Amino acid sequence: MRPFRFLAEARSIATGQELADTACRAESIGIDVLVIPDHLIGQLAPIPALATIAAATTRLRVAAFVLNNDLRHPAVLAQDLASLDVLSEGRLEIAIGAGWNQPEYTAIGVPFDPTPVRQARLREAITVLKGCFAEGAFSFSGEHYTITDYDAAPKTLQQPHPPFFIGGGGRRTLTLAGQEAQIVGLAPRIRPGVIVDPRSLTVAATAEKIGWVRDAAGDRMADIEINIYPSVSPVIVTERPWPEVESLPRGCWNVRAS
Amino acid sequence: MARGRITSARLLERTGVVITPEELLDSPHIFIGSIEGLTEKFLRLREELGISSIMIGELDPLAAVVGRLSGT
Numbered sequence: 001m002r003p004f005r006f007l008a009e010a011r012s013i014a015t016g017q018e019l020a021d022t023a024c025r026a027e028s029i030g031i032d033v034l035v036i037p038d039h040l041i042g043q044l045a046p047i048p049a050l051a052t053i054a055a056a057t058t059r060l061r062v063a064a065f066v067l068n069n070d071l072r073h074p075a076v077l078a079q080d081l082a083s084l085d086v087l088s089e090g091r092l093e094i095a096i097g098a099g100w101n102q103p104e105y106t107a108i109g110v111p112f113d114p115t116p117v118r119q120a121r122l123r124e125a126i127t128v129l130k131g132c133f134a135e136g137a138f139s140f141s142g143e144h145y146t147i148t149d150y151d152a153a154p155k156t157l158q159q160p161h162p163p164f165f166i167g168g169g170g171r172r173t174l175t176l177a178g179q180e181a182q183i184v185g186l187a188p189r190i191r192p193g194v195i196v197d198p199r200s201l202t203v204a205a206t207a208e209k210i211g212w213v214r215d216a217a218g219d220r221m222a223d224i225e226i227n228i229y230p231s232v233s234p235v236i237v238t239e240r241p242w243p244e245v246e247s248l249p250r251g252c253w254n255v256r257a258s
Numbered sequence: 259m260a261r262g263r264i265t266s267a268r269l270l271e272r273t274g275v276v277i278t279p280e281e282l283l284d285s286p287h288i289f290i291g292s293i294e295g296l297t298e299k300f301l302r303l304r305e306e307l308g309i310s311s312i313m314i315g316e317l318d319p320l321a322a323v324v325g326r327l328s329g330t
């Protein structure tokens with residue numbers, strides 16, 4: 001059985017000193033990875049914030065949770081991430097997703113493409129990131145990205161690359177995760193209109209999703225860490241859970257922004 | 259599992275409800291409970307489903323759970 005690993009989120013807007021204090025506290029209570037979200041609005045940019053967290057600690061790992069692939073060209077992102085891996089002495093994890101927060105796209109004029117297009121772009125971006133991190137020059141000719149004889153620098157300290165985290169609730173994303181990720185996050189299934197499918201919240205649905213990951217991962221499954229995160233309700237610590245649970249909607253509901 | 263589907267289909271038909279409070283309490287995606295209860299839930303998720311990586315959200319609410327399970 002794998003040992004537990006815990007991820008926690010640092011408050012998104014903070015001074016450098018507050019971030020450093022939070023990081024030290026996280027490290028002291030046994031948190032393994034401290035994360036910063038990746039949104040354009042209402043927070044510090046994740047890369048410099050994570051560098052600050054890493055500089056204040058020695059064991060704590062860092063990740064943006066979750067990088068929106070559509071906000072940066074993957075080769076540019078690769079340089080940021082590799083720099084972070086170097087500066088943190090190999091404590092970076094790379095959680096990356098296809099993007100979902102349409103208002104951010106609209107605000108800056110980035111096209112919010114249909115899900116299959118965003119997912120295909122994510123798949124290519126992962127290839128580009130891994131290519132940039134690996135030794136030597138790299139070329140790639142895809143539908144979305146073209147890289148020509150590019151010897152990216154710096155290289156990541158963790159070789160061949162830092163652990164990738166890919167999360168989702170549908171079979172297509174979990175297949176990509178099973179093929180490419182070291183950590184697979186399980187999420188509820190989202191219907192068009194950003195509505196959670198309640199039946200995808202159950203233990204049985206979770207077991208089905210793990211089966212999809214296993215089908216895609218094959219022999220790699222033994223090396224994959226499975227992650228879960230609370231995504232449809234805030235964390236509530238209470239001696240009386242029933243009233244809280246009974247007050248949750250039982251039908252479909254809108255995804256809480258995170 | 260098949261039985262669960264029938265139950266929820268009936269629930270939906272009769273009441274518009276598609277998931278029961280029991281299922282929500284047990285859901286791997288919902289962290290509502292006591293420190294003791296959530297500690298047991300995480301142990302059960304690892305035992306039964308192999309889930310060993312847990313994102314707890316903000317640092318403070320579940321710090322006591324992390325304290326109990328970290329390093330195990």
